[in-house]
Amino acid sequence: AQTVTQSQPEMSVQEAETVTLSCTYDTSESDYYLFWYKQPPSRQMILVIRQEAYKQQNATENRFSVNFQKAAKSFSLKISDSQLGDAAMYFCAYSVNRDDKIIFGKGTRLHILP
Amino acid sequence: DSGVTQTPKHLITATGQRVTLRCSPRSGDLSVYWYQQSLDQGLQFLIQYYNGEERAKGNILERFSAQQFPDLHSELNLSSLELGDSALYFCASSETGYGTNEQFFGPGTRLTVL
Numbered sequence: 001a002q003t004v005t006q007s008q009p010e011m012s013v014q015e016a017e018t019v020t021l022s023c024t025y026d027t028s029e030s031d032y033y034l035f036w037y038k039q040p041p042s043r044q045m046i047l048v049i050r051q052e053a054y055k056q057q058n059a060t061e062n063r064f065s066v067n068f069q070k071a072a073k074s075f076s077l078k079i080s081d082s083q084l085g086d087a088a089m090y091f092c093a094y095s096v097n098r099d100d101k102i103i104f105g106k107g108t109r110l111h112i113l114p
Numbered sequence: 115d116s117g118v119t120q121t122p123k124h125l126i127t128a129t130g131q132r133v134t135l136r137c138s139p140r141s142g143d144l145s146v147y148w149y150q151q152s153l154d155q156g157l158q159f160l161i162q163y164y165n166g167e168e169r170a171k172g173n174i175l176e177r178f179s180a181q182q183f184p185d186l187h188s189e190l191n192l193s194s195l196e197l198g199d200s201a202l203y204f205c206a207s208s209e210t211g212y213g214t215n216e217q218f219f220g221p222g223t224r225l226t227v228l
Contacts, residue, residue, distance in 0.1 A: 045206075046219075101159040101162060104149075105156055
């Protein structure tokens with residue numbers, strides 16, 4: 001069964017510093033997609049970044065980047081120059097190409113310290 | 115604003131009752147997904163519809179059912195409600211229903227069962 005594990009229930013980072021959120025997943029598929037979603041206090045689910053498993057290059061979106069290690073089944077999210085607005089719950093998620101549902105991890109709550 | 119609308123925003127009801135949650139997908143999106151987020155948990159996939167047909171089923175209870183109508187809006191029916199059904203219910207939509215397409219999430223319906 002496909003699973004997504006986020007081992008850090010909570011993390012804190014000083015404003016303007018860099019923080020890395022960890023995620024591992026388990027799958028026997030070779031083609032799949034990985035995502036990081038942000039859920040602020042408003043509870044809205046916001047896609048932060050996505051990675052196609054067939055692409056070796058790590059995805060980047062402004063201050064957000066990932067470290068995708070396919071062999072290790074690891075998909076960490078790095079947030080650079082942390083801002084107060086980054087405070088949220090972050091969910092790592094997975095989707096198989098031919099399947100449609102997204103499987104979510106339990107989340108990491110990120111606190112930004114001013 | 116993702117373009118996905120969900121009504122109502124909040125719903126408070128009693129055990130044993132039945133409720134209907136409604137979702138309107140983004141214009142042009144054919145696929146609708148339903149997810150359940152219990153307190154401090156990740157999202158759990160419930161069910162997916164594509165252009166009116168059920169496409170995939172997750173851990174959806176037999177007391178729950180859904181449908182997608184010809185105008186592509188979807189309804190999630192929850193019956194014989196229990197305290198444990200209290201959760202945030204998200205609807206998401208995507209263009210084709212395959213994992214390659216981004217799922218856009220609605221703001222959610224918070225269900226409280228007393």
